[in-house]
Amino acid sequence: GAGAGAGAGAGGLCVMGSMPPGCPDGTYGDICDRVADRDTVCVIDTVAGLGPLLASLASKRASDAEGEEGRGGGGGGGVNVFKVNASELCRLASVTKGSGGEADRITEDELTAAVEGFLDGYDGARAALDYLAVTDGRHPANLVRVGGGREGATTTTSITRLGVVDLTAATNDDDNDDDDDGEERLLYPIGAGDTVAAGTLAALMHHRKRNSALRGRAAEALDERRDALLAAGSAD
Numbered sequence: 001g002a003g004a005g006a007g008a009g010a011g012g013l014c015v016m017g018s019m020p021p022g023c024p025d026g027t028y029g030d031i032c033d034r035v036a037d038r039d040t041v042c043v044i045d046t047v048a049g050l051g052p053l054l055a056s057l058a059s060k061r062a063s064d065a066e067g068e069e070g071r072g073g074g075g076g077g078g079v080n081v082f083k084v085n086a087s088e089l090c091r092l093a094s095v096t097k098g099s100g101g102e103a104d105r106i107t108e109d110e111l112t113a114a115v116e117g118f119l120d121g122y123d124g125a126r127a128a129l130d131y132l133a134v135t136d137g138r139h140p141a142n143l144v145r146v147g148g149g150r151e152g153a154t155t156t157t158s159i160t161r162l163g164v165v166d167l168t169a170a171t172n173d174d175d176n177d178d179d180d181d182g183e184e185r186l187l188y189p190i191g192a193g194d195t196v197a198a199g200t201l202a203a204l205m206h207h208r209k210r211n212s213a214l215r216g217r218a219a220e221a222l223d224e225r226r227d228a229l230l231a232a233g234s235a236d
Contacts (some may be wrong), residue, residue: 009037012205015053016197018043025049029056038064038078041204043133045083045197047092051122054125055170073231079130079204084195086111086136093117106158115157135193140164 029052132144
């Protein structure tokens, strides 16, 4: 976890990859129970133990909501994201891509069917997740905002398409005279998914830190304004 304080849950948690042989199916869910709290930013980049993990996150969110309601507080600042590639999402949702090949771009209808099939097919998925980050190889990625999750959230699932840079079209730098033959660079996809997961977690953590700083400055400004008004009233 990143940014964990004493007695508090981890600031950020990334659950990724396969589990070691012999681990129970609920291992990742148990880890989340131990290290995450209502303010943890969690990125899931694995299908290993996915069902128990989603159930654990949903249960934790429901429990936290009940606790906050009893204390009269609002919801936590945590965000749960499931990062998955389009072909894997189709398999999880039992949706067949009409294009047939994994390298082919997923259609809008296929993506919508896969998203809804996954959210309806995995118990607790809607309650546990705020977003699905769906990559599609060299094709545009998609950010899915999950509807019907935490209390107060929208009930509509929305999909935003995100363009990606086509690195295969980039040529070598003109300054490199030895290799500047105008040919496409040879790229390797190994580790690309891990990079996206890490970048997603880092961006979410940065965004939350920035918003927290803005809220802090706004609160200070309001306090200063209040004190000034009180001082003016006393003077009168």
